[in-house]
Amino acid sequence: MFAYILMGAIAILSMIVQSSLKSKFSKYSKVPLGVPMAGRDIANAMLQQNGCGDVQVTSVSGQLTDHFNPANRTVNLSEPVYGTNSIAAAAVAAHECGHAIQHKVGYSMLQLRSKMVPIVSFASNTINWLLVAGIVLYEMTPLPLYIALALFALTVAFSFVTLPVEVDASRRATKWLESSGLVSGQQLTYAKDALRAAAYTYVVAAIGSLATLIYYAAMFLGGNRR
Numbered sequence: 558m559f560a561y562i563l564m565g566a567i568a569i570l571s572m573i574v575q576s577s578l579k580s581k582f583s584k585y586s587k588v589p590l591g592v593p594m595a596g597r598d599i600a601n602a603m604l605q606q607n608g609c610g611d612v613q614v615t616s617v618s619g620q621l622t623d624h625f626n627p628a629n630r631t632v633n634l635s636e637p638v639y640g641t642n643s644i645a646a647a648a649v650a651a652h653e654c655g656h657a658i659q660h661k662v663g664y665s666m667l668q669l670r671s672k673m674v675p676i677v678s679f680a681s682n683t684i685n686w687l688l689v690a691g692i693v694l695y696e697m698t699p700l701p702l703y704i705a706l707a708l709f710a711l712t713v714a715f716s717f718v719t720l721p722v723e724v725d726a727s728r729r730a731t732k733w734l735e736s737s738g739l740v741s742g743q744q745l746t747y748a749k750d751a752l753r754a755a756a757y758t759y760v761v762a763a764i765g766s767l768a769t770l771i772y773y774a775a776m777f778l779g780g781n782r783r
Contacts, residue, residue, distance in 0.1 A: 563768050563771070563772070564768055564769070564772055567761065567764060567765045567768050568765075570761055571761045571762075571765060574754075574757045574758055574761045575758065577754055577757075578754045578755060578757070578758055581645075581750060581751055581754045582621075582645045582751060582754075585643060585644040585645035585648070585747050585748075585750075585751050586641065586643045586644075586645040586646070588643055588644045588744070588747060589642050589643055589644075590642055590643065590644065590647055590739065590740065590744065591739075591740075591741075591744065592739055593642060594642060594647075594739065595639065595640050595641055595642050595646060596634050596638040596639050596640070596641055596646035596647065596649065596650040597614050597616070597639050597640065597650070599646070599650040599651060599654075599739070600614045600632050600634065600650040600651070600653065600654050601614055602737070602739075603650070603651055603654040603730075603733050603737070604632070604654055604657060606733070606737070607654070607657075607658050607661070607733070608661060609654070609657050609658060609661050611630060612630045612631065612632055612654075612657045613630065613631045613632070614631070614632045614634065614639075615631050615632070615633050615634070615639075616633075616634060616635075616636055616639040616640070617633045617634065617635055617636070618635070618636060619635055619636070620635055620637055621635060622635045623635050623638055623649050623650075623653050624653065624656075625653050625654075625656035625657050625660070627656075627660045627671065630657070630660075632650075632653045632654055632656075632657055633653070634649070634650055634653065635649075638650055644740070644744055644747045644748050644751065645751055647734065647739070647740060647748060648730065648734070648748040648751040648752050649751075649755075651729075651730035651731075651733055651734050651748075652726050652727055652730040652752060652755070653726075654729075654730065654733075655725070655726030655727065655728070655729035655730045655733075656722075658729055659722070659725065659726060659729070664722070664725065666718060666721045666722050666725070669718055670715070670718050670719060670722050673711070673714070673715050673718060676711060677711060677712050677715045679708075680708035680709070680711050680712055681712060683705075683708060684705050684708050684709055684712075687701045687702070687704055687705035687708070688701075688702065688705050691703075691704075691705055691777070699777070702777045703777075705773075706770070706773060706774055706777065706778075709769075709773065710770055712766060713763075713766045713767050713769075713770050716759075716762055716763040716766045716767075717763050717767075719759055719763070720759055720760065720763055723755075723756055723759045724756055727752040727753075727755070727756055730748075730752060731745075731748065731749055731752060734748055
C-alpha cells in the first residue's frame with residue numbers, strides 16, 4: 558500500500574512541476590531582453606567568451622528539445638528559443654552552453670554521465686524483455702527479474718548523476734548572464750526562476766525513478782507476481 562501511495566504522490570508532484578515549468582516558460586517567453594539578442598545570439602556570445610568558439614549553434618524542431626551534443630559539438634536550440642528575444646530563450650540558451658563549457662573543461666560528473674550512456678541505453682532496451690521473461694519463467698528461476706532490477710538500478714543511478722550536471726550548467730548560465738550585463742535586475746530574477754523550475758523536473762524524475770525501483774523490488778523480491 559505504501560508503494561502505491563508513494564507512486565501516486567510522485568505522479569501528482571511530477572504533473573505539478575511540469576505544469577509550473579510550462580507556465581513559467583510561457584510567462585518569461587513574453588518578457589523581452591533589454592538588448593536585441595535572440596537565443597542564438599546569447600549562445601554564440603557565451604560560447605565565444607568561454608573559449609568554445611568551435612561549438613556550433615543550430616536550430617531543432619519542437620519545444621523544450623534544447624540540448625548539447627558532445628559528439629558533434631553543437632548546441633541545439635528549439636525553434637522558439639533559437640530565434641526569440643526573451644528571458645526564457647536567454648536562460649535556455651545559456652544553460653545549454655553551460656553543458657558545452659562543462660565538456661570543454663572536463664567536468665567530472667558530465668564525463669561520468671557520458672560513460673554511462675551506452676550502458677543505460679542497453680539497460681533501457683533490455684529491461685522490458687527481461688521482465689516478461691522473468692514473469693513467464695518465475696516458477697523455474699527468478700534470475701531474469703533480478704537482472705532486470707539490477708539494470709533498472711543503473712538507470713536510477715543515471716538519473717541521480719544527471720542532477721549535478723544540470724544544476725552546474727544552470728549555475729554557469731546564471732553566472733555568465735549576470736557577469737555579461739545582458740540580463741540584470743528583475744530580468745535576472747526571472748531567468749533564475751526559469752532555470753530553477755527546469756531543475757525541479759530532473760529532481761522529480763530522479764525521485765520517481767527511485768520510487769519505481771523500490772516498488773518493483775518490493776513486488777518481486779517479496780515474492781509477489783502480477
